[in-house]
Amino acid sequence: MDPDAISAGDRVPHGGETDRDLLDFSANTNPRTPTGVDDAYAAALEESRRYPDDGYPAFRAAAADFVGCGPERVVPTPGGLAAIRLAMETALEPGDEALVPYPSFGEYAREVELQGATPRFVRYDDLTELGPTVLEPCALAVCCTPNNPTGDAIDPDALASFAARCADAETTLLVDEAFLGFTDRPSMATLDREHVVVARSLTKLFGLPGLRAGFAVATGERRAALETARRAWSLGTPAARVGTHCLRRETFVRETRTRVASERERLREALEERFDVHDSDAPYLLCDVGDRDVATVIDDARAAGVAIRDATTFRTLDSHVRVAVKDRTANDRLLAALGVRERADDDPETER
Template sequence: MHPESVRTGERVPHGGETNRDVLDFSANTNPSTPGGVEEAYEVALERSRRYPDDDYPDYRAAAAEFVGCEPERVIPTPGGLAAIRLAMEITLEPGDDALVLSPSFGEYAREVRLQGASPRFVPHDEILATEGSVLEDCALAVICTPNNPTGEAADPETLAAFAARCSEAGTTLLVDEAFLGFTDLPSAAGLDDDCVIVARSLTKLFGLPGLRAGFAVASGDRRDALETARRAWSLGTPAARVGAHCLRRDEFVRETRERVANERDRLHTALERRFDVAPSDAPFLLVDVGDRDVDDVIVSAREDGVAVRDATTFRGLDSHVRVAVKDRESNDRLLAALGVLEADGSEGDGTAEAADDETHE
């Protein structure tokens, strides 16, 4: 990291509600966890009396099988964000430029700046068409699929073509697949292109954000650099053993994907009665509240015991909230808090909306 950039840098806001009495739709994590997690953690805790095996053979094998690559290409990290930082540390130097999609996860630009480099923002729906001198001028390009907060996943063929152009330009391509496990789309790890680094997070798909388990996937010199640069004992024993257990729960993953797809469609249809809602492949929806005050929407929902994400903290968004997709009962509570459903599950009559309109006259 660049010392001067660290001294002048700032932290960025995130979702996540610490009050357990509030139903949290601000963080996009699975409300369910795989069976056997408690038992796996109990065994791991006892084994934490010794340092973990720094090679992490079982964790690498489980991660490799999950994304479809060789175990030696997997680099264990304490969460997906740690993989992102590690990728930027081995790629960027002070003065470099990095291509970053917008709006997207705020940590990309922050991590670029912490390396003394500069983010070059490109609209999220245009970045995969970038070519030529723009790519050649950038040491790094960052893709998020599905993108947070807009929700669209990259078409695999379009992404592969973009990776090929990055390779020709000598540009490292970092693909953040934190939410890809909620889809049945293939990982960019399957591209096996030396220019590509994939970052994965386990904790969203498996409902364990506090566990801090993730990994990177790379080939060639970039893989070697990541392996050399990663911290010794980069995963605690509980994270490694529980993570490997979760990665092998195929039925849980299938059931999660089906539930998220069904509930996302249901939420999208319901929310469109009052708001503009972006199409999504992710376990969340980006909601444009129009001329309603975003703070009022957030406060009103919280008064009903529901936390939604203020999406105006994302670059270029000024009238949006983001809501996670959870189980049916919780989703109905969200719809009621946003005035789409009454507490008994019937459709709202627009009273809340009329009150909002009157307030802003």
């Protein structure tokens, strides 16, 4: 990390509501957690009297099975963002350039800058079309799938083709799959290319953002660099044990994907009565509020007990909010807070 860049750096705004009296739709986390988490955590607390096994064999095996790679390729990290930073620390030097998508997760540009490198912004849906002229001067390219905050996932074939072009240009490709677990799309971890690093977060899919558990996946010299550079005991025992437990809950994951897809479509249809809603593969929806004042929309929802995300903090978005997709009861409260009423043919009560 570059000391000069740190002194000039700043924090990045995020979703996440600290007021426990508000229903939080500003953070895209699962409102449900797998059964057995409490027992796994309680057992891990007793084991926390010792240092963790720095090899994390059980966690690596569960993570590898989840994304479809060998356990030796998994590098445990305290959350997906830690995996992103680790990848950038090992790929970037001061003076380098990195391709960063927009509008997208604000931490990408911040982490690039903390390494003393320069972000080169590219429209997120144009990124995978880039060729050698743009790629060759860049040490790193970042993709987010599904993209945050728009929610659209990148076609796996298009991403694989882009990865091949990155390899030819000797550009490291960092693929952030923080929300990919909400879909049935394959992970780029199955591609097994030496220049590709995949960052995964457990805490969004399994509804445990405060746990801070995630991992990176890489191969060859890139994987060796990540493994050497990661901190010793990079996961606390509770995070490793609960994470391992969650990654093995296949039924929970299937049920979550089904619920999110169904509720996302229901929310989208209802919200389109008032806003322009972006198509999404993720557990959130990006809404253009048009000529309404964004701050007023947010304040009105807050007055009704619901927190939503101000999406104007994302690059180039000036009239947008983002809302998470929760369970049906919570989603109904969101619609009420936004002054949206479902069409009669969408209301199950009208079918009786």
